[in-house]
Amino acid sequence: MNAPWLDWLPMLLDGTLITIQVALLSAVVSIVLSALAGLGSLSRYAVVRLISRAYVELFRACSLLVLLFWVYFALPFLQIELSKLMAGVLAIGLNIGAYGAEIVRSSVSAVSGGQREAGIALNLSGTQRMLRVILPQAAVRMVPPFGNLMIELLKSTSLVYFITLSDLTYEAMVLRNNYYVWTPYIFGLLLLIYFLISSCISLVSRLLERRLAVWR
């Protein structure tokens, strides 16, 4: 007996698209949060530093799946109703953003020091120093860890299965309901698809790294 692979493709494709959608949207949320909280941790204003640190510590200590459940099931009781997609993107974005903030913070502080002094010597303003001198160099350092982080993000999108968002994992479960005897193949294929998407992310990250390294 041959597994009916071809019959599975449309549903797996639908699921893949949802997974990619969740991943891209939460990537945007998490990158914005990373930049805000990462640079915020280095701010000269104590309040900004405090808020940034609180966010990072709190959301790194949080279990993502518990957070997702809380956002999706408990928040409506506070009259905040989010769609499955929004709940998923928000929970994943908040969680990954806290890790990303640490990458931003450590990369920026690693290039500061002497570069900052050089910038001052060249009479550059604070903003100019940050945008022209420090960030471009910090960015080069950030790319590899961010690449890894985006793979973590992709993997965590599978958790939206729990709130029955029809992502890749959920669609595979639906397929299993229709093709029970093929369970081992369905899950095997599912692992493979995630592996392929992860590989794409590391490829992009490596290309980006090479690009940026040239500028250095």
Add this chain to the structure above:
Amino acid sequence: MWDSEYAAQLLPAFLPAFAVTIGATITGFMLAVLFGLLFAIAGRSAAAPVRWASRSVVEFIRSTPLLVQAFFLYYSVPMLTPVAMPAFATGVLALGLHYGTYMSEVFRSGIDAVPRGQWEASTALHLSKRKTWISVILPQAIPPVIPVMGNYLIVIFKETPTLMAITLVELLLTAKTEASATYRVFEPYTIVGLLFLAVSLIFSLGIRRLEKKWSFGRENEKGGLR
């Protein structure tokens, strides 16, 4: 909004579930250390096929979600082989394999930090491979990375709720069961959320102390904190 009486009623149900969560965390962590060492040592094997195989396995496991791996181990493996492990054993195996790949990176950095001279000295002393690893390399490689290993203990703790998908009755699944019996979801999920937050904050505080005390100011493994 918050019904304290209901919340108090929930606590007796959460106690055994908390024990399961902690049990899964500790067992999963020990397996992760074990697999991590195996992957790290195999990754440095003199035989190229062993190196290659170990690295590919690590790469594959790291690139795919824990949830799907748990599904595969729980639902697919019994259909392919005569082995059918219960939820707890399957769950900790999944955690161990998944975080073993991260742990192997931690060990690798520890091993790389052992000076080359130590290897050469071992060769000069005619120590066997086994003896070199056990008595010379690992005792020097592991202590510096203990704080990073501790971070993974927290990470594993936070990932245990994923195992509710394979019917492991841990904290989150218990909250869900309670919520579905009473249609009141706010208290159970909030209690579990706070519990996770409290435990991991206390833990990471402890690890930071440990880090300071040993004054290994090393940066955490890149991106490896999840």
Add this chain to the structure above:
Amino acid sequence: MRKAFAVLVAVPMLLASACGNNGGDTDTLTQAKKQGYITVGFANERPYAYKDENGNLTGEAVEIAKVILERLGVKEVKGELTEFTSLIAGLQAERFDMITAGMFINEDRCKAVKFADPEYSIGEALAVKAGNPLGLTSYTAIAGQPEVKVAVMAGAVEVDYLKASGVKEEQMLQVPDQDAAVSALQSGRADAMTMTGPALQSRLEAAGDSSLERVAEFEQPLVEGKSVRGYGATAFRLSDEAFQAAYNAELSKMKESGELLDILQQFGFTEQELPQDATAEQLCGG
């Protein structure tokens, strides 16, 4: 006669409430008509409501709802996939406007949702390893062997029936979906699995595993001395009384015309599983 009377009462009631609601705009049916579609919650369970191999929403409860809704002026039915245990919470939170999951009517649930009259009535079923080595023919037989484990869907009525029959919580392996129950039985993690008759039949057929069998001489569980029979129905929010009345009126027409049986038969039900004259009100203990 009674049904005709119900229709006579329901239609003017609906009209009255529809008019009364013109200002408020909170009536779910009116709103659904206006936007041209309605969202229903379902739990991916065969044969009640599920996504088929092409990803389309179907099932006994869904197909009945589609017919009725079309007659009420709602053309399209959109499905919101939700885990069984979260269906009622989802309805209350307005993530969808009705539950079409073949959900059983019981007193507890009646406090949280408004049920339509039942669309089918079924009994429980039990599956075991071929040859029934442990001799399990009823829930009480399971209770009598404390080392026996039974797989059951989390949040389903079977959990309560099992408890009422003396089965201990530790004996139940509560699983998130139907397939997980089959896996549990196949792999020996459980010695038995129980679900409603048509669901169990459909899962055994899908598994095509000769090492499993349905217990033919299964005794229906007794709760408080009464043999239980599950009555599945569509559920609405408590405030949607007019919607429910309109829905009931159409449903009773379908019962009489035989249309209901036609749909049920497509999903493996038989004449024996028609709901007869049972109403939601009776079943809610009202």
